[in-house]
Amino acid sequence: MSSVSIRNLQISFGALNVLETLDLEVQEGEFIVLLGPSGCGKSTLLNAIAGLLDITEGQIWIDGRNVTWAEPHERGIGMVFQSYALYPRLTVEGNLSFGLKMSGMPKAEIARRVLEAARILQLEHLLQRQPAQLSGGQRQRVAIGRALVRNAKVLLFDEPLSNLDAKLRTELRVEIKRLHKSLGSTMIFVTHDQVEALTLADRVAVMHKGVIQQLATSKEIYQRPINRFVAGFVGSPQMNFLPGTLVRRENATCFRLRDGSEVNLTGYVFSRPFADGQAATLGIRPEQALLRPSEHQHPDRLEAVFTIEEPMGPDTLLWGTLAGESFSVRISSDQTPVIGAKTDLYVNMAQASLFDEAGDRL
Ligand SMILES: Nc1ncnc2c1ncn2[C@@H]1O[C@H](COP(=O)(O)OP(=O)(O)OP(=O)(O)O)[C@@H](O)[C@H]1O
Numbered sequence: 001m002s003s004v005s006i007r008n009l010q011i012s013f014g015a016l017n018v019l020e021t022l023d024l025e026v027q028e029g030e031f032i033v034l035l036g037p038s039g040c041g042k043s044t045l046l047n048a049i050a051g052l053l054d055i056t057e058g059q060i061w062i063d064g065r066n067v068t069w070a071e072p073h074e075r076g077i078g079m080v081f082q083s084y085a086l087y088p089r090l091t092v093e094g095n096l097s098f099g100l101k102m103s104g105m106p107k108a109e110i111a112r113r114v115l116e117a118a119r120i121l122q123l124e125h126l127l128q129r130q131p132a133q134l135s136g137g138q139r140q141r142v143a144i145g146r147a148l149v150r151n152a153k154v155l156l157f158d159e160p161l162s163n164l165d166a167k168l169r170t171e172l173r174v175e176i177k178r179l180h181k182s183l184g185s186t187m188i189f190v191t192h193d194q195v196e197a198l199t200l201a202d203r204v205a206v207m208h209k210g211v212i213q214q215l216a217t218s219k220e221i222y223q224r225p226i227n228r229f230v231a232g233f234v235g236s237p238q239m240n241f242l243p244g245t246l247v248r249r250e251n252a253t254c255f256r257l258r259d260g261s262e263v264n265l266t267g268y269v270f271s272r273p274f275a276d277g278q279a280a281t282l283g284i285r286p287e288q289a290l291l292r293p294s295e296h297q298h299p300d301r302l303e304a305v306f307t308i309e310e311p312m313g314p315d316t317l318l319w320g321t322l323a324g325e326s327f328s329v330r331i332s333s334d335q336t337p338v339i340g341a342k343t344d345l346y347v348n349m350a351q352a353s354l355f356d357e358a359g360d361r362l
């Protein structure tokens, strides 16, 4: 097992600064997911760790060693890409052993490692096939196997599942989680798929414009997003945002919506001070607004009008407006919604989010 430490990393392509003073500490055996929109710098960061590109400034340490200027093969890493890049004329066995043969490893050791990787990835019965005779999921498992045979302590994945159909993605996602449990190796996994990120990660690093916005467990990211970007990027349908102002009352803090209506913020834990009359945005996830008040909490009431109903199977999405803003809720499919008329919604403010005008969590 190995830790990875990225210190003050800066990467520019000509005049374009892709990463600026980025720090990231990955613990031994940890599964870190880099999550962010296209172009935010995920692959750039992963490639820098792998040694595939020159960095402008900063250091990269793996397993207590400064590898900033080390060659990729000296870093003790294995990398799996979105495109499998298998040798089409070699069998699965040939693909798995190719890199080891090139390094001059003894035959018996190569055979042992290939069989071990094939066993872990359930490829034993496919060893004599060529890539063209494999399904997409099997090809991606071979690509993962090529990283495994190197006994890498750190495995880097760059969107390894995005070429697969939805069903295979889910299957292989679970397999990768199982693999991490059994190998215990340090893993850094890049994706722009939030479900993949939340399900796989010990900690998720949400990236935007080359900056890690929040590094935390899936639960923390989802329940206490640090800013509006993270709040809006993680969660589907996305968090509802209601603009308004904070109002201090004698024994309560209220949120005044644009239409003049007010809700109590009872239960909301502010992480920093705020001013009376300060502009803010109230963030409520679709499943945090209920059609009936729950008994043991202090739910607050809001009024919405829903116009569209989308049955999703176990639950139903309702789309409409609240205080002039578009608003969605997720209800259980055994509940009957009212469409086209005013509907009371009950929100437990302890679960809601508040952001200041700059978009930072209050
Ligand atoms: N070799 C390069 N030369 C110039 N610009 C580059 C180069 N590689 C990447 N970039 C730019 O750096 C930014 C980050 O790219 P990167 O590939 O890291 O994004 P990403 O987060 O992996 O996106 P995606 O989800 O689309 O793969 C982009 O604006 C991209 O255009």
Ligand SMILES: [Mg+2]
Pocket: 042, 043, 044
């Ligand atoms: Mg990428």
